[in-house]
Amino acid sequence: MAEERSRDRIQSVERAVAVLRAFGGDDAALSVSGVADRVGLPRPVVRRILLTFEHLGYVRVQNGRWSLTARILELGAxxxxxxxxxxxxxxxxxxxxxxxxxxxxxxxxxxxxxxxxxxxxxxxxxxxxxxxxxxxxxxxxxxxxxxxxxxxxxxxxxxxxxxxxxxxxxxxxxxxxxxxxxxxxxxxxxxxxxxxxxxxxxxxxxxxxxxxxxxxxxxxxxxxxxxxxxxxxxxxxxxxxxxxxxxxxxxxxxxxxxxxxxxxxxxxxxxxxxxxxxxx
CATH class of the missing domain: 3.30.450.40 (GAF domain)
Structure with a gap:
């Protein structure tokens, strides 16, 4: 059963969710490198994911540091x-x-x-x-x-x-x-x-x-x-x-x-x- 669920997983979605969860600690704002270190993904991959979430309105960047926006609350509504x-x-x-x-x-x-x-x-x-x-x-x-x-x-x-x-x-x-x-x-x-x-x-x-x-x-x-x-x-x-x-x-x-x-x-x-x- 576990193997069947593993085959059905979409890796890109898992990576995107991992990036969002990286902001769940004490630090409200993180650099691309900081996120990459937390989730264990290459920085170019993290950067593309963050840019995608920025386009969707879930994150923003200021002075090289990324943070969640209020729109993220929609996901838990x-x-x-x-x-x-x-x-x-x-x-x-x-x-x-x-x-x-x-x-x-x-x-x-x-x-x-x-x-x-x-x-x-x-x-x-x-x-x-x-x-x-x-x-x-x-x-x-x-x-x-x-x-x-x-x-x-x-x-x-x-x-x-x-x-x-x-x-x-x-x-x-x-x-x-x-x-x-x-x-x-x-x-x-x-x-x-x-x-x-x-x-x-x-x-x-x-x-x-x-x-x-x-x-x-x-x-x-x-x-x-x-x-x-x-x-x-x-x-x-x-x-x-x-x-x-x-x-x-x-x-x-x-x-x-x-x-x-x-x-x-x-x-x-x-x-x-x-x-x-x-x-x-």
Missing amino acids: GYFASSSLPEIAHPVMSDVVARTGETCSLGVLDGYDVIHVARVEERRPLPDAVRVGMRLPAHATAVGRVLLASLDPVSRERYLDDQRRERFTPRTIVEAAPLRTHLEDVRRRGYDLSLEELHPGMIAAAVPVVVDGSVVAALTVSSTTVRSDADSLTAEIVPVLREAAAEIAARHRAANPHLFRSGQAGVGTTIDADGNSVPR
């Missing part, structure tokens, strides 16, 4: 339609923030990473704040491990067999055996905690958003060791998250009946042999 999960979740997440006094995010699995698709900030900004669209490593975050735990057994083992897991702090779980045990515990208890595993001083709790038996996303609250600990996350935050996740699931199902006629959410994923997320 369909995902954030009124019936989309982020739009439906936003008011519920605002209530979570009001009840907990902490920042709330919604994440989905993409390969071995989590993409945050919605976020409501508490007034006190957190260090290393996450932005909508940012990717975080699944193994080092509560939201990511909740999503990994929801994978079917074959996809979960495929992920565990991969060794590309980075240790961000001494607490980060990277070895397959302890991570497997941890994911089994997450499946059993229905939530996860991350205690300084991605950034020192940062902790979080997360629960799955389950529709008709399929995990469509994960909801998480982030805090710091100054304001919370494992006991307070478990006793005070997790129950609020569970209520919110159930509300989001109900609203999502009601707004998208076409996705659930067969009893399947249609947006759950597995991980293929290349580490890509694909629909179940």
Whole structure:
């Protein structure tokens, strides 16, 4: 199956998307050489792709440095339609923030990473704040491990067999055996905690958003060791998250009946042999 999908791919499209994704880091403007270094393509190829996107209105160049334009938002507009999960979740997440006094995010699995698709900030900004669209490593975050735990057994083992897991702090779980045990515990208890595993001083709790038996996303609250600990996350935050996740699931199902006629959410994923997320 993976080989068949590989034959159907259009390399020029893959390269063009890679160039766009090069602007997803901290640098808002990049030179042609900078983009080429990030995506591993020859500079002449990158230059032609950028010129094409400039013609289409998605990038601009000033003083030799390229940046995205506001038109790039058109590409994500369909995902954030009124019936989309982020739009439906936003008011519920605002209530979570009001009840907990902490920042709330919604994440989905993409390969071995989590993409945050919605976020409501508490007034006190957190260090290393996450932005909508940012990717975080699944193994080092509560939201990511909740999503990994929801994978079917074959996809979960495929992920565990991969060794590309980075240790961000001494607490980060990277070895397959302890991570497997941890994911089994997450499946059993229905939530996860991350205690300084991605950034020192940062902790979080997360629960799955389950529709008709399929995990469509994960909801998480982030805090710091100054304001919370494992006991307070478990006793005070997790129950609020569970209520919110159930509300989001109900609203999502009601707004998208076409996705659930067969009893399947249609947006759950597995991980293929290349580490890509694909629909179940």
